[in-house]
Amino acid sequence: MYLKSLVATSVGGAMSAVVLGGLLAAAPQAAAAGTSCSAGVFMRTFYKNTSFTGTPVKTDCDSAVSESWAGSPVAGVPVNDFGVRWWMARDFGSGGPFTFAVLATDGVRVYVDGVRKIDLWAGTGDTARGRNVHLVVPPGRHTVRVDYANWTGAAKVKFAYAPRTAAVYDKVKPLAPVGVRTTYNTTTRKTTVSWTANKEMDLAGYSLHRRPVGGTTWTTVTSSTTARSHTDPLVNPGDRTPYYYEVRAKDRAGNISAGSADALVRPLPIVTSLTGTFDKVTRKVTLKWPLNTEPHFDHYTVLSNDRVDGAYVWVPLGTTKGSTWTTAPVPADIEARHYRVLVTNDGGTTTPSPVGLDARAPHELWLAIPDTIAPAYAPDLTLGSCAGGVRATAADYTPAPIRDFVGLAIERRAPGATTWSVVLHKTFDPRLDPATATVCAAQAADGRSHEYRARTYDAAGNYSPYSEIRSMALPMG
Template sequence: MHQKSLVGARVGGVMSVVVLGSLLTAVPQAAAATPAATVAADTTCSTNVYKRTFYKNTSFSGSPVKTDCDSKISESWSGKPVSGAPKDNFGVRWSVKRDFGSGGPFTFTASATDGVRVYLDGVRKIDLWKNTGDTARSKSADLTVPSGKHTIRVDYVNWSGAAKVAFTYKPRTSAAHDRTKPLAPTGVKTAYNTKTRRTAVSWSANKEMDLASYSLYRRPVGSSTWTKVTTTTARSHTDPLVNPDDRTPYYYEVRAKDKAGNTSSGSTDIIVRPLPIVTSLTGTYAKATGKVTLKWPLNKEPHFSHYTVLSNDIVDGRYVWVPLGTTKSNTWTTAPVIADGETRHYRVLVTNTGGTTTYNPNWLDANAPHELWLAIPDGIAPYYAPDLTLGTCAGGIQATAIDYTPAPIRDFAGFEIERRTAGTATWSVVLHQGFDPRRDYATATVCDTPPTGGRTYEYRARSYDAAGNYSPASDITAVTW
């Protein structure tokens, strides 16, 4: 008959002794924590694969004998588990950190000879810590795992004899136990084929361990009704719908379903525009060059081909959209534009790789994001100089500016009269005011203080418009007082 050896282990100052047959055997009450320095820092295991460490004692102390990776816990050692470890009184620790998705109900099951303990995030869930000889026993625990990433740790010790250990964890997939919805799928990507006019959709693998299938849905932009495209276990699908005109945008989303029949919410909706669009258009006018610079967000869709820039101009007596050119860039600088104070209209169209271009109606659309209404500064001065007359008034010299242009075609807003002392270069403004629009002619008058000491004043007049542009000055008129 095989005799178990007498083994004593002290953990935290506590030792327990049990009688097996005619022998006394000491059984540790708790496994000592592994010092961080003893774990091989250079051992990295694949996703959801256990890191396994072997110890030449049952207290998991000191440097590990070996550290490697293990895809599952299912061992039966009849001798030394690895080189450097003893046949008896050794310990093995497995740990893995994995994403449980939405979490939910799980069953943890451990089976072992001698001692095995299972932890979830450091909390003990299974405790079979007893010298059993060569006979294995098992235990299961039903528990709820929260969503997200969690760490499973399995500690096993063999005091003597056969060394057998196994552990599994799996979701409970019956509707009676699992009422947790899967997480919504992520990583949804789309690709539009301009030759077939069809959309391919792909997505990342769901983290759920009890996933049954995915469902792909579609709806037209502007509609709230979803249409199921397919149900599949794959992570990609090409929508059989042929886009009717390359201009109809659709939303796509993916939903996950688990084996208990719970369905996730939809993934983030992805809009597919067979024909990319310009979402905004801005522009600036440079007074120095007279040029307009247009800018818009650069399209990065793989089926984008180029842009066409247009200006709304008069052709044969009517306004039409005139192409200025094409570009793959997201900026455009026009030729010089007359600074006439008018509003200029620009539009940017997109063409995809299939040759379809943004619909281009001839009328203006103030709400179109790819259309810009740009006010050009008025840089055109009044063409004619006003007349200037001098006379006398109660206070001195009366200066009067007059313009006889008919009211409907006047291009000025007021008059400015300036004065300087003869022989000097500096002009002083003595009048800056608008005119009475009710008069048949435009005029403005000022009574100016006369010069003294026999000096001579020189006067001139100009008209100005609302943008601050000035006409040529009138002839200079002098007066000596």
């Protein structure tokens, strides 16, 4: 956030209201001398004339324009007919109504962004006179310059600018705080929120607010603090709910800024996504997830949802600091396997693990295991003749409720051949018992014996053992 101004000084005089504009003006000639002043501090240059020309006698920094010189202000400058210039560039934050005031003998002029706002340029001897003007300063960075000329007599000059903090004048909200940072203590389980100092001159304080992720209502943690950090007394129940924090600024006129950018606090690191693959050869599942980088992360616990004593429970498989895990071989039972990865922080608190399954949990995976178990038994194979060939019939007598196959296949090879060819690959009629499939395989009546064999297959493409090889020759016609 930015400030409205720095010093509050009031002097008497006439008042007039104007609105400021313009961009940052170039620094005066004295800036070339290499002098650098802190933020909110004026660069001051002394001249041996009242036209501010030539090389300055001296350049230094001045925190406030408030002088009374009875003689020469610095060595090398005459007692009379000298000039002093003050210049500063600063950020006025949200801007708003300000009072600029001078009290001086002889000549004094005040400029904002190079535009003259106060002009009292006449000799007065030892008599000082003043003027106040009310300016509406736009937000952002602006320049302020004060030129003072002493012709004769005592040299007295005072200048100050300050925000008008009465609510009747100031309707400008402060800018939202910036630089919000959060620190979660895993031992006390409390969150400390800190932020960058607000630059508003009329700052009254800050307030800190919290809301749970997914919620819409902000809870006020502290309504007023002039400090730039605050520890939330909330101990997060179970350390499971992430929160957003925001800081708001309030000025002395009662205007409240918008909230800062929300700062997210997760009391526990979490696994944001979990994926897995099944290897048909090893029958192992490999789990993967993004590696947590939070400073309070300690380790992961990998769990599998298994049947124990008739009920499914989450069984720990082990712990790791890495982001992958390979399980022991799992049954290829076509059922989904369920896995979780929990996070434990350096305070010893672990992500809660509810008893049931949660399909929406990012750290939980439901993985379908493909069927790699083949039908256990070979079917029976019978051969007979049919018009133009051999009738081959495969039959399986497994009772219908427990059949683990969906079809039958019959293959054959010619005498002397080493390669089998498929003559039938089809599902069976589920209404028949046993399950049966028949084909009339074209075969020449040449007295040569062809060999046949059969097997069943399941929906995943797994095949049972082969039946006994049977052969048949059709008599030569």
